[in-house]
Amino acid sequence: MEEQRKRYNRLKCTAQISGMMDKFYEDIRRAPSEGRKVCWCVGASPFEILAAQDVASFHTENQAARISAGQEHMYYIDKAEKEGWPTDTCSYTRINVGSALYIVEGQWREDHERYRVPKPDFIWAGNTCPAMVQWADSLRRIFDVPMFGVDCPFIYDDDDETYMKTVEYTRSQLQDFITFIEENTGRPYNWDALNNIVFGRMRRIAEIRAEIDELCKRKPAIMSAFDQMIAMGPYNQLRNQELVEFYEEMLLEIKDRVKNGIVALPDEKYRLMWRGNFPWYAVGKMSRWMAPQDICLATSGYGFGGVGPHARGLFPPDGFGTDDDPLTFIAWNVTTRGYTRTLDFKMREEVHEYVDGYEIDGAILHSPRSCRPWSMQEYDMAKLIEKRYGIPVAVIEADHTDPRYYNEASVDLKLQALIEIIKERKG
């Protein structure tokens, strides 16, 4: 019975996140009455650029994830499916489009106020996954507002020249986005504000992130990947001073943990890594299953902290020196995503760092049914990981937001099998 009560030691600061996000969305809801423009952002999004011009913007994926975390997804999914979006469309899209349809029809449920967002004045699409520009295009039609898309090439040739050319290409599109914003906000672009955000706040957060990254490699793990993933939330959209303060506090808490010997799981025996986006509706179930067995989900490519080179790619420490041009930095940021990189690159820059740097005993690869960028190549990746590192891998098939595709029995079986193999090997 004693064992049953074991739980992950959650980072205290993460308790603020839900409140921060509520506040963030409240602010967005207020925007129209304050005369601020609203932009719905699909895909890789340059929130810096929008925040600097005081445009209220949010990530459509995040709105969908919030609805899913609140277990209200089916209300929106049903709406989109009834209007013709087939079930094989990305589930984030179906939720978000469902909400857009309710908005234009003026049919918003009063008890769903916390998920409500105002109509957009314009739409952004960062096309790292081709579904994104199509999703954004649907929003453009639903609301009949302008849309701006940035095309993000898939980088097949893994050399510096191709990479830098791609960054340049993205940058030139971002330059046009600035013009687009000027036109749509009716005032000249606020470059000072952008420089402040990029070279002040984002630089500081990059430093914090690099530091947290290093600390995350400790054994036993200082924080679980669940916390890492949850902590990513504010970073994904906020660009205000509060964001910096939050991560400063997170860093302090982690340092404090180091000093006082506090860890995520005191009896940590097995360390797992997670790859892929997360079935948010299953966080609780999964962590309650792992902790009592002394299994620590130690790292994930989807979180803040513990993401190794991925974080370095997103925030190149010396990348800030790219002639101090904020757009180049943002182009770099948008272009670096794993979505547009080869399997070779992912094995080298992502998997290797996790398995090696975090002394992982086994890996869970999440294969979300309606998200191809994450699910593609996972079987081959699993084989490569097993062969190269001699650790077992479980590929679990579920979905990031559509729980109809989460087969609990099958997931349990696969995870149980994974743990059995690890136990056998480690004793």
Next chain:
Amino acid sequence: MKTLSLFDKMNSQPYYERLEEWKKETGKKIIGCWGLYVPEEMIHALDILPVILFNGREPITLGAQHWQSYMCGPVRGVTDLACKGKLDFLDGMVIHDCCHEIRGSVDIIKLNAHNIKYIKPIWFPKILKQKQTKQRLLEELKKLKGSLEDFWGKEITVDALHRSIEIYNENSDLMAELYEMRRRHPGIMKAGQMQHIILAGMQMPKEEHNQLLKDLLSEIRTDSFSEDERVKIILSGSLCGEMPEEILDIIEDVGGCVVDDDLYVGSRYFLTRVSDGNDPLEALADRYIDMVPPCPTTQDPSNDLGQYLVNMVEKSRAGGIINIITKFCEAHCHIYPWVRYACRDAGIPELLIETEHEVTSFDPIKTRIQAFVELIKGE
């Protein structure tokens, strides 16, 4: 019609077997084109035969070790054939990543199909009407050209490229003529036979296909066709794969006929001619940017698929549209609702059918198509 039965015969054999034989007989090289809009003319200009790859019709076994069951049939099937070595006759592959699934297949095929020595993935812009689109596309085309030239140690000359474009344009014109005939007399051939003709053209030298088309056109005597009483249907979609012939037959069995189409193995393949000017690469770039059939894998607000299909219905005086989504094709999923809205607004009956590689029974599809045809008849 002699030529028509020739096309039917070609189709009775799995394409990879037929091509392997062709290669042995001719001693020529073959490059497989995978993904929409590979600029075949460039390969043709190297005197190599470009062929469009398909998932074939056999059960997917090895492919299932690399792809989840919820990926589209074409992606799982082509991977399957490549892993089984059935595409080993290919001297190379050019893969255009029109969607994320195809992107993913590049590495999988590279890792598991060792006998295909040249695998070249290409990226084309997905947002078509941007300031940068053409410049970027030209760079990609130049890269592809350079890569092909390097690997085969042979230059793709401007003259050769012009000539290839001409041959492909002729094919496009001949196909358009055939389609025009079908619009006027849908009875000239079965929909399945039209598919055989296009499939053959996707996998044989265009010069030969052109000759066959000329023969066929002169064989078709339209004066023997009286007014067709059947319900005229338009088909759209079936991306990256052929239509199951059973479905084409069902449409005809229940009293319908296909009068025009926007199918992948259909007008989508040949409708966009290349307006060749001085610079053939530029012409190829323009062809992609100004493609005639709006494509679910690209974004261009000035070219709407729904409106395009509504126009097609009006032009051919069809009674309705059947949209064919290759099951799990996400690109098509995103655009489909807009086709549906357009049909609804124009008062055009519309039916959605999803096709899978693995089909156990066509009965449910038959019931739906039958009801659809009855509905149009009743109007």
